[in-house]
Amino acid sequence: MKRKSGLIVRIMCLLLVVLFAGCTTGNDGKIDNSSNDIKKISEADAKTELKSYVKKINPDTASPKRDIDSGTIDTKAELPDIDKTYPLSVEGSNQIDAEIFVSPEKAGSGKDGLFNELAEAFNKKNLKIDGKTISVSVRSMASGTGLDYISSESYVPDAYTPSNLLWGKMLESQGTGLTTIADRTIGNxxxxxxxxxxxxxxxxxxxxxxxxxxxxxxxxxxxxxxxxxxxxxxxxxxxxxxxxxxxxxxxxxxxxxxxxxxxxxxxxxxxxxxxxxxxxxxxxxxxxxxxxxxxxxxxxxxxxxxxxxxxxxxxDSPMYVMNTASAEKQQVVSEFTKFIAEQGNQDTASKYGFNQLDDYExxxxxxxxxxxxxxxxxxxENKNGGKPIIAVFVADVSGSMDGAPINSLKQSLLNSGKYIGDDAYVGLVSYSDEVTIELPIERMDSKQRSYFTGAIKNLTADGGTATYDGTLVALSMIQEKLEEVPDARPIIFVLSDGETNEGYEFNKVAPIIKSLGVSINTIGYNAQLDELKKLSAINESATINADNDDVVYQLKQLFNAEL
The missing domain is CATH 3.40.190.10 (Periplasmic binding protein-like II)
Incomplete structure (x- = not known):
């Protein structure tokens, strides 16, 4: 069986691939907008065009300065405000209310909303413990995110029902006190x-x-x-x-x-x-x-x-109750778990796609x-099969980024540095109407980390916005480094507000990016996200909105996955 397109998984994005907005080229390859398709060119032609464009861009090279980032990795600080990012999907209001972290396949909407429906039905029963009415509140989040909140003690619910028991095992090994109420609430x-x-x-x-x-x-x-x-x-x-x-x-x-x-x-x-x-x-x-x-x-x-x-x-969605929960709340969780197990509710679960393939073990x-x-x-440490990573960060330092956006961008880069492995090769490019190579690509040893930190701290915002010029320079740096480290996996991270008013435009650079196959993840600051999504979509990569409250946590997960 030979590899062919029918067997290749193209899952290199974190969000849905978006349709390309229209673009056409002018005679000089500068700003123009109206074609739908990315022109197909060979890898050799892409490299030739890239060299020609970068020569015309003529980027400056900064003199690197070393600095030290005194910050440390703080899981608790990276987690977003829970009520803003993960609001309650069901809010119980009875005298004794127990809050439960529920994985999203059973606390979302439609047929992913089973536990929301069951919680609301349970709350309407107005059951009592010692004469007090009881209820449950549901907060939907990914199983791993729930573990992060609980293990860091940033926010500890009364109960936790992840998708499988591995998360409970990890919490126990980290010293979190929890008791298993049920190994299975619904089957999956x-x-x-x-x-x-x-x-x-x-x-x-x-x-x-x-x-x-x-x-x-x-x-x-x-x-x-x-x-x-x-x-x-x-x-x-x-x-x-x-x-x-x-x-x-x-x-x-x-x-x-x-x-x-x-x-x-x-x-x-x-x-x-x-x-x-x-x-x-x-x-x-x-x-x-x-x-x-x-x-x-x-x-x-x-x-x-x-x-x-x-x-x-x-x-099978086990149910755990936290030992920190009061005895009354633990009893509420136990009663809700019994309610889920009732035949009518299990029948509903089956209609929603659960409780199938019960013979699998x-x-x-x-x-x-x-x-x-x-x-x-x-x-x-090994997700790239032992291959090193070559990553270039492309930072928008145009005038439109002045103030809060550039400060947020710099903090994002400083945070990201903590998740970059020592074996990765890292460089930094900044751009406004001109492009500067702030840091040539080198292995991320202690010396390179200090240069990376120093370059970030010295970024200032002014001038126009030539996003695609900056991207081309980063791509050129990567191609040169790949000659030295041919087995490496290349990645570009563009941090920008999405506005482009100088230099080469999307239609001219997209065929080069497509042909060279480099992933370009984009991170938007007060951004025109549609423009950034076009760039990420070329080779099916991620776009993250840095204006969201959970951006630090999102970036942590992105860098964990990519770097």
């Missing part, structure tokens, strides 16, 4: 979704679709597999944990397991935050194989022509929470 599985042709070809060569056959297919270069970020997503964490156990069942943290992970990951695409984003990306029809839960699969019409193969541990024997946490860290 994680697994892989694949097109019929993909499934048939794997079956034809390997006679089965299992973790073993998928690992062989990936390592033998027959297909690429996309899965979600195991720091936030239960399906991603479950699949990763099963993979590590497959690599070495006696010790999933062994050198043998790590080497197998590197081999497996060497050509895989970037990772998404969570399954809900993966579902949105997949709707464009270009995805052939991806990780997803069965409940999501069965409720997504676009997936009806796909095969679903359950893998990893079950996703996979157990990870002997793996505790500390091991799962270590598996996450090993993934971060």
């Amino acid at each position: 599985t994680g697994g892989l979704l694949m097109k019929e042709a993909t499934y048939d070809e794997i079956m034809s060569k390997y006679n089965e679709v299992t973790v073993d056959s998928l690992v062989k297919a990936v390592i033998e270069d027959d297909l690429l597999l996309g899965y979600t970020n195991p720091y936030t997503s239960s399906t991603g964490l479950s699949l990763l944990t099963q993979l590590m156990n497959h690599f070495d069942s006696s010790n999933p943290l062994s050198e043998q397991a790590v080497n197998s992970l590197r081999e497996f990951q060497k050509d895989l695409p970037s990772t998404l935050y969570n399954t809900l984003q993966l579902r949105e990306v997949a709707k464009n029809g270009s995805v052939d194989i991806l990780s997803i839960s069965y409940q999501t699969y069965i409720n997504t019409p676009e997936f009806k022509q796909y095969k679903y193969v359950p893998l990893g541990i079950r996703q 996979y157990k990870l024997e002997g793996i505790d929470g500390a091991t799962v946490t270590s598996i996450q860290k090993l993934w971060k």
Whole structure:
């Protein structure tokens, strides 16, 4: 089975790919807007045009100055205000109210809103404990995000129901006091979704679709597999944990397991935050194989022509109560869990896509929470298959960024530096109407980190905005570094307000970016996000709105996944 387009997963974005806005070129390649398609050119032609454009741009090179960022990684400070970013989806108002963190596939909307409906029905019953009426409040968030709030003690609910038990194991290993009320509230599985042709070809060569056959297919270069970020997503964490156990069942943290992970990951695409984003990306029809839960699969019409193969541990939504909750609130959680278990409510769950495939079972024997946490860290260190990263940050320092935007941009860059591995190669470009190479690409050792910090702190805003000129210079720097480090994975991060009024325009640079295949993640500050989305969409990358309250946490997850 040869690699072909029908087997390649193009899951390199974190948000839905957007349609390109219209652009046309003028005679000089400068600003013009009206064509829909990106012109296709060869890689050789792209490199030739890139050199020509960068020569015309003629970027300056700054004299680097060293500085020290005295800040430390503070998980608690990075988390956003919970009421602004994750408001209650159900707010109980009875005399004793217990708040529950609920994973989004059961606390969202429509058929993803089961626990919201059950909570509202439970609250209307006005049950009593010691003569006091009881209720529950529901707060929807990804399982990994809930763990971050709880483990950092930034905000501790009365109860927590993630998608699977791995998150509870991790909390226990970190010293969080919690008690299991139920190993299962509703049934679900994680697994892989694949097109019929993909499934048939794997079956034809390997006679089965299992973790073993998928690992062989990936390592033998027959297909690429996309899965979600195991720091936030239960399906991603479950699949990763099963993979590590497959690599070495006696010790999933062994050198043998790590080497197998590197081999497996060497050509895989970037990772998404969570399954809900993966579902949105997949709707464009270009995805052939991806990780997803069965409940999501069965409720997504676009997936009806796909095969679903359950893998990893079950996703049965255990219910945990925090030991810090009062005895009365713990009893409320227990009563709500009993309410969920009532046959009528389980029937509703089944109608919403839960409680299916109950004959599927996979157990990870002997793996505790500390091991799962270590598996996450090993993934971060080895997710690129041992390949180094080449990352160039492109900072908008035009006049429109003056004040709060440039200050926020600088803080974002300083924060990001803490999540860049020592083996990464990093550079920095700034642009207004002109472009400056603030920091040439070098390995991110202590010396480069100090130069990176110094360059960031010295950024000031003034002048026009030549976003695509800055991007071209970053792309040129990466191409030169790839000659020295040919196996590296290149990434560009553009931090901007999205406004472009100088230099080359989208239509002229897009074919070069497309042909060279470099991911460009964009981060918008008081931004015209549509313009930034066009840039990210060229090679299916992420756009993040830095004006949101959770930007620091979003960037942390982006850099965890990318760097």
